[in-house]
Amino acid sequence: MDFPMFHLDWLNDRFLIAVIAILHVIINHGLAVGFIPYITWLEYKGVKNAKSDEITNIEWDTLIYKKMKVAFIITTTIGAMTGVGIWFSAALVSPSSIGSLIRVFFWAWFTEWIVFVTEVVLILIYFLTWKNSNKSMKAKMRHIRFGWFLAIFSWITMALIVAILGFMMDPGSWHTTKSFFSGIFNPIYLPQLFFRTPTAMLIGGMFGLLLTSIIAKKGSEFRTTAIRYAGKWILFWTPFVLVAATIYWSVMPEAMKANMSTAVGTMEFELYYDVLKYVIISSVSLALIIAIWAVIKPKTVKVWMVIVPFVFVIGFLGIFERVREFIRKPYVIGGYMYSNLLREEDYPLYKQDGILKYATYTTVSEITEENKVEAGKNIFMLTCSRCHTTQGVNSITYVFERMYGVGQPLDTTSMSGYIPNMHVGRTYMPPFPGNARELNALSAYIKHVQQTNEPLEGVQVTGIKVNPKNSVTATVKMLEDKKSKKVN
Amino acid sequence: MFLSIKTPVPNDIPLELPLPEWLLVVLLIVSFLAHIVFVNVMVGGSILTLWGQIKGLKNKDYDVFAHEVAKTITVNKSIAVVLGVAPLLCINTLYTVYFYSANALTGLMWILIIPLVTIAFLLTYLHKYTWERLDDNKWLHISIMGLSVALFLFIPLIFLVNVNLMLFPEKWQSIQGFLSALTLPNVLPRYFHFLCSSLAVTGLFVVWYNKRKNYPVEEIYSSLTRYGLKRIGYNLALGASVAQFLIGPIVAVSLPAKGYSWGLFIPILCGVAVAVLAVRWLWKAVTGPKEDIDKNFGKIVLALTITVVFMGSGRHMYRATALAPHQKLVAAKTKEFQRLSEEARTNAANAKPVELITDPSLGEVAKGAAIFKQNCTSCHKEREKLVGPPMTEMVSIYENDPEGLKKWINAPGKKRADFPQMPAFAQLSDDDLIELSKYILSIKK
Known part of the structure; x- marks a missing residue:
């Protein structure tokens, strides 16, 4: 309503955030939170297992260093930039929600930033001083200590961001107090953190196993040892993953759980009802199998054997994030803002006067019979386009044709009958905010889209048209009228 | 104000600023300057590296100089990125409406910052770690840096276009994408x-x-x-x-x-x-x-x-x-x-809560019919398949089992492969369910 609407009509706007965010989470969990303690542990093992006349075994140390180098390069490029990318994409797709969250969570994010700066400084020190630290025992032990510090700071970064994510799913008592701490200590926080910690360790171990099997020289003694250690690491953390997943599942609010099945993409409801559960069980079992194998028969572990469970575990994290993201529906900030970026508290006003009146940018502000389709297009952009496209992923014609018959001409009366009630049966949908004329305009537009395949371009292509009712002229007049009313 | 009919006045986010405005301004200025200094040495360093390496084709020492500078870029760039988060946070909070609007108007280029910077960073690593390996293929090595410099020179332009555009809401309606925002008169001087x-x-x-x-x-x-x-x-x-x-x-x-x-x-x-x-x-x-x-x-x-x-x-x-x-x-x-x-x-x-509009001529099923109209008609018709099966089919299944029908509406399962599953209507009260099933079962087959 208040921001120009960026829109990707084929890819889907949410998809943009999802791709960036999931990539970021995989790198953050897999190559930072879970990987750094794993690497530091291995570096320490190198010192511990070294002969008495050497600081560490150089060949072993070089292997661990090489693994760290991969993590260093990836985390400081793709990892860092996808982190920033979440901000960028959210600003484009979801400006009202990210803008609101920033105001509530400013200090959490600011603290996060300080921790994050520390983390970057520590990773630079840890990686760039690695070679030099091999000169004396004292330097090596200090270097290992830096590794542990880095691990702790990576974990704190995650712990803070999880608070914010948890808030978005269930704002707890924030509704009434609207304060920072009531947001932080929402009921999902600890279970989610408890779940993410061992999961990160598991994925870190899987990355470790994969990198070892690629980097370490075939048949070398160190390859065997490193693979066995990776197996042990994974075995240690897996039970925690299972326990934590069970707890997390059980505290998710009932309403969200009920939505869960629809959350998993566009898959059919009943077939994938338990998809997350099965993905967790199967990926964790696969991880267990390869871990046990790595411990018992480390010599026989090949790259391809690791790749399958690795992909599964990554997929598990990806699906977990996607489900977590989608089960918020119909809200983007639980109980406060719907996924169409409209605040629940403003609904009565929109219902009363219509939404176009309050839209800052629209090409139509008064609906007539002639501009009905054009008006519908604006309404679609304002109320549907955050989740639906016209032709692409989760397109509006697809969702209606799936109900009324694929290829059948859509009927405006049926759609106008359905849209105001859709949130009743389909609880993941926000209620339609507009008035009756806007509803009919929207149905006419959807029919038009089906007939013409007309794409819907976002403001990044078309630019904006200011609603004369919300221009400077109109606002100045409104303020003057108010003043003169007061005087009278 | 001129152009005032074309200048939008959006509503701001109706939540208090999380800290006093002056403090936010101080944080913005300080954190931005810290960020920009590291961006400066990152961009300048990459230009200098390129210069040194080309000069180094004749005098080996300049190649060494380039290598020494190159080693610092990858450190400075990490600090530049992480220091950029704080001013981003501050500007988002302080100028929410202005900044996000500028972002959206230049949307594609704005989001391209992410892959472009990532690629530039990966290229600087590639360049740094292939110094020895590409020693006998110097031009290839130099072109890696050249590409990275080109990206480092282009990316600040996107930022500048945004922080410039946000200042001029009166221009927003005339903007169509990044290129038109780039041509606002003050962008290029600020860039240089x-x-x-x-x-x-x-x-x-x-x-x-x-x-x-x-x-x-x-x-x-x-x-x-x-x-x-x-x-x-x-x-x-x-x-x-x-x-x-x-x-x-x-x-x-x-x-x-x-x-x-x-x-x-x-x-x-x-x-x-x-x-x-x-x-x-x-x-x-x-x-x-x-x-x-x-x-x-x-x-x-x-x-x-x-x-x-x-x-x-x-x-x-x-x-x-x-x-x-x-x-x-x-x-x-x-x-x-x-x-x-x-x-x-x-x-x-x-x-007053909206009364169900009942049709008294329907007699004792009038209330049920009204409930049906409100909740069911978007998917069910009397005699034809719409989204779900026609009512006549419900009658043949539940003719002697109104309890079963009620149960189904309250918590439906999946029965038919060629129909989407029906959502649950748990919000209907037991009384409503009784009225509703009474109406449904009153339909003649």
Whole structure:
């Protein structure tokens, strides 16, 4: 309503955030939170297992260093930039929600930033001083200590961001107090953190196993040892993953759980009802199998054997994030803002006067019979386009044709009958905010889209048209009228 | 205000700022300057690396110099990114409406920042870690850096277009994508202003890097001396600073008048005055005796830091003045919107709940029919399949089992492969369910 609407009509706007965010989470969990303690542990093992006349075994140390180098390069490029990318994409797709969250969570994010700066400084020190630290025992032990510090700071970064994510799913008592701490200590926080910690360790171990099997020289003694250690690491953390997943599942609010099945993409409801559960069980079992194998028969572990469970575990994290993201529906900030970026508290006003009146940018502000389709297009952009496209992923014609018959001409009366009630049966949908004329305009537009395949371009292509009712002229007049009313 | 019919007044986010505005402004300025200094050495460093490597084709020592600078880029770039988060957070909070609107209007290019920076970073790593391996394929190695420099030069332009566009809501309606926002008159002068400051800061960075006592210049270079290396830095800083005296006035002239106030001249002129001092000391360092080259280094850094703080404050003053009248309108309108919204909420809460519109002619199933109309007609018709099966089919299944029908509506399962599953209607009361099933089962097959 208040921001120009960026829109990707084929890819889907949410998809943009999802791709960036999931990539970021995989790198953050897999190559930072879970990987750094794993690497530091291995570096320490190198010192511990070294002969008495050497600081560490150089060949072993070089292997661990090489693994760290991969993590260093990836985390400081793709990892860092996808982190920033979440901000960028959210600003484009979801400006009202990210803008609101920033105001509530400013200090959490600011603290996060300080921790994050520390983390970057520590990773630079840890990686760039690695070679030099091999000169004396004292330097090596200090270097290992830096590794542990880095691990702790990576974990704190995650712990803070999880608070914010948890808030978005269930704002707890924030509704009434609207304060920072009531947001932080929402009921999902600890279970989610408890779940993410061992999961990160598991994925870190899987990355470790994969990198070892690629980097370490075939048949070398160190390859065997490193693979066995990776197996042990994974075995240690897996039970925690299972326990934590069970707890997390059980505290998710009932309403969200009920939505869960629809959350998993566009898959059919009943077939994938338990998809997350099965993905967790199967990926964790696969991880267990390869871990046990790595411990018992480390010599026989090949790259391809690791790749399958690795992909599964990554997929598990990806699906977990996607489900977590989608089960918020119909809200983007639980109980406060719907996924169409409209605040629940403003609904009565929109219902009363219509939404176009309050839209800052629209090409139509008064609906007539002639501009009905054009008006519908604006309404679609304002109320549907955050989740639906016209032709692409989760397109509006697809969702209606799936109900009324694929290829059948859509009927405006049926759609106008359905849209105001859709949130009743389909609880993941926000209620339609507009008035009756806007509803009919929207149905006419959807029919038009089906007939013409007309794409819907976002403001990044078309630019904006200011609603004369919300221009400077109109606002100045409104303020003057108010003043003169007061005087009278 | 001219163009005022085309200038939007959006509503702001109706939540309090999380900290006093002045504190947010201080945080924004300080954190932004810290960020931009590292961006400067990152961009300037990459340009210098490219220069050194090309010169190094003839004189090996310059290739070594390029390598030494290259090693710092990958560190500086990580710090530049992480320091950028705080000003991003502050500008998002302080200028939510303006910043996000500019982002959306240049949306595709704005989001391209992410992959472009990532690629630039990966290229600098590739370049750094293939120095030996590509030694006999120097041009390939140089082109990797060339590509990375090209990206580093382009990306700041996207940021500049955004922070510039956000200042001018009256221009928003005339913008169609990044390219048209790029052609606003003041973008390019500001860009060159930034580039020169990058080179100046990088020059000072090179001086500092090579004057460190424990930095073994003699071991690393064969012909270049410590003095020679420092001179490269001083020359660069001097040249770039002098160029700023030409570009600065162009920036000032090209900025639209709406952000100017007499007060703005105080920080700008103070900044210029201090910069004049810095340039004098730089000149002395370059032309003076060899042993005195570092005599004024501390003073130069301090003077240029003060200049940067003055200019940063001036930049903020311009922004504040430019946006103040519009911000006032936004605040007033937001307040009015909240009042209207509150009023509508109260009205809605006091309004009688909407009565079901019943058709009395239907007799005892009238209420059920009304409930059906409200909840079911979008998917079910009497005799034809719509989304779900027709009512007549329900009758044949549940004719003698109204309880079963009620149960189904309350919590449906999946029965038919060629139909989508029905959502649960758990919100209907038991009474409603009784009325509803009574109506459904009253339909004649």
